[in-house]
Every structure is written in structure tokens, then in C-alpha cells.
Amino acid sequence: MTTTGLARFIDRGFVALAVNLLTIFRIKWRHRFLLRAYRRWGMRMKEWPNYISARSDVDGGNYSLIYVGEGVTISSYVRLLTHDWSPHTIGKAMGIFTEKPLGKFGQISIGDFSFVGTGSVIMPGANIGKGCLIGAGTVVRGTIPDFSVVIGSPGQIIGDSRDVFWRMAAREGWELPSEAVRSVL
Template sequence: MSKDYIRRLLYDESNRKNHFENPYPGGVGKAFNLLNFGGFMRYSVWYYRRLGIKIEGAITYICPDVYFDSADYSAITIQTGVTISREVLFLVHDYSVHTAMVNVGWNAPKGKTAHFIKPIKVGKDSFVGARATLLPGTEIGENCIIGAGSVVKGKIPDNSIVIGNPARVIGNTKDWARKKLEIKDWVL
């Protein structure tokens, strides 16, 4: 891959209109300014796919500070139209099972650590709010909203609004959107 190709991939003049204010201090901020929104998204999706994360279709946005668990990148699936906000944690592994089993008398094989890895899937057109944590085995349906700071585990039905720790369904995205349209509680 040539330097020119990477330079074009990272900085495309046609995407300057998508550039937004630099939220990062110092050197990271300078890098952010160089990448601009369109270039950053193209490069980051390419990079995440190279790691093994399954990204299906076009992603709306993945914030640069999202943490994808490196225990098994291939256990993460993100479908088309997904937005992932700041500091979201995708956790596919759990090593705490080892300590728990040792504490009840299990003799661990020397040099081995018991653990499990379960997949995480974020369904089409879903939104994951800032600092949400997606635990091993989480499957978020299509058109869902995961509230900021939520700790999510298990299967979330399509069109759900989910908040809390532990996360629970509190509403339906279609009903919520209709209400927003009705009361004109939004701007462009």
C-alpha cells in the first residue's frame, strides 16, 4: 500500500465540509485535525476490519475512543447505520470465572486461566450512547437506542430504548420518534 494511497484515504478534499471542531487536546488533536471526519471514518472502518471486527455495510459513526476488547476481535459484529458514541466499551471476555472457580475448590491447571468469550452484535441503525458497556453475549436488535452509561447484557429486542445498570428496556424507538415529530422537539 503506497503512502500516496494512505494520504488520499486519510485526507480527501471533498470531505472538508464534514470536518468538525477538534475535541482532543495536544498531539491527538493535531492528528484528529489531519484526518477529518470522512477520512477518519474510512480509515478506522478499514482498520477495524483488518483487526477482525465484522463491520457490515456503512457505519454512521464510531468515535475514535471506543474500546474494542482485543481478546477476540472477531467476536464483535457491527451492522450498517450504527452510531457508537464516546468511550463505549465492547467486552467479549470474562476471566473472573477463573478466580470464582478456584475459590470453590477447583484446581486450575498450571499456567492456564479459565475464561469465556462470547460475541457482541450491534444491530442495524442502532445508537450506542457515551460510556455504555456491552458485556459478553450482548445482542442489540435493529433500531435500538442504548442510553449513555448503560451496562448491557443479553438480547435486546428490535426498536428498544435501553438505559441503566443493569440496562433495561424503557421504551420503543418508533413511539419515541413519533412523539419527537409531533412536539417538534428536534433541530436540523
């Protein structure tokens, strides 16, 4: 492990410890602390996300490959993958041994006001549009258009998140600001 790698390891260990200690106090403080750490490590954020669970995970360690839009919610146990080294392992099975690992890095983009459900996996190169609803346990890859509802493994688009919103609003009897209702009618 290089000196820089060791410093990052210690930095992340400190942040994990601090997040766990802050859990005892206030969730709001824990969340702000975690978001500041993500920014420090290079994650790009348009504005403050709505929520990123401390139990979510960035696998690959290159936070600069991740863009999170304004108002995004990332639930617990979501894994953001910025790399894919499976070709290296498969190559070995085929008798192909190389000094340099075979694989790729890919950016991840999560559009404004999108929701990523618990246990989802966001693959390298995924581009999630604005206002998307990613169901729990979904494996997301490729480009997801704005306002899509995506579920499954592999993720499939099954609807429009605006339709889901209006059906739920009607069923639950939510009182919405009249200008919000007028703007969509």
C-alpha cells in the same frame, strides 16, 4: 508476548497514533481509517456504520467476535467486551488454581441503525436488535429486541425507539419526507 502478539500490538499502536494525527485534519478521514483498521483486525460489518468513535474500546482483542450492522452509531467511551475472566479471579479467591484461565468468550451483535450511547458497556453474548436506542452508561447483556429503548445497569427495556422518534419529531417540528410518514401510518 508472541511474534504475532507483538505484531498486533505494534499495528494497533500505529493505528492509534495515526488516528490521533488525523484528528488534526478531518474527522471523516479519521473515521474511515479507523473503520478500515477494525475490518482488518476481523470486525464484521454489514455496510459502513454511521459512526464509531475513536474513543470507543474493544476489550478482549478478538474483533472477529463483533458484528456491527448498517448505519450503527457507537458513541465515545463505549466498551465492547468479548470476554469474561471473572470466574478465574473468583476461583482463586476460593482456592481453585488452574493453569488454564477459567472464563468465556462471547460474540456481540449490534443490529442495523442502532444507537449506543456514551459510556455504555456491551457484555459478551449481547445481541442488540435493529433500531435500538441504548442510553448513556447502560450495561447491555442478553438479547435486546428490535426497536427497544434500554437504559440502566443492568440494562432494562423501558420503551420503543419508534415512539421516542415520533415524540421528538413532533416536539422539534422536523419536516419529514411524506412517504416516510405514510409508510408508518
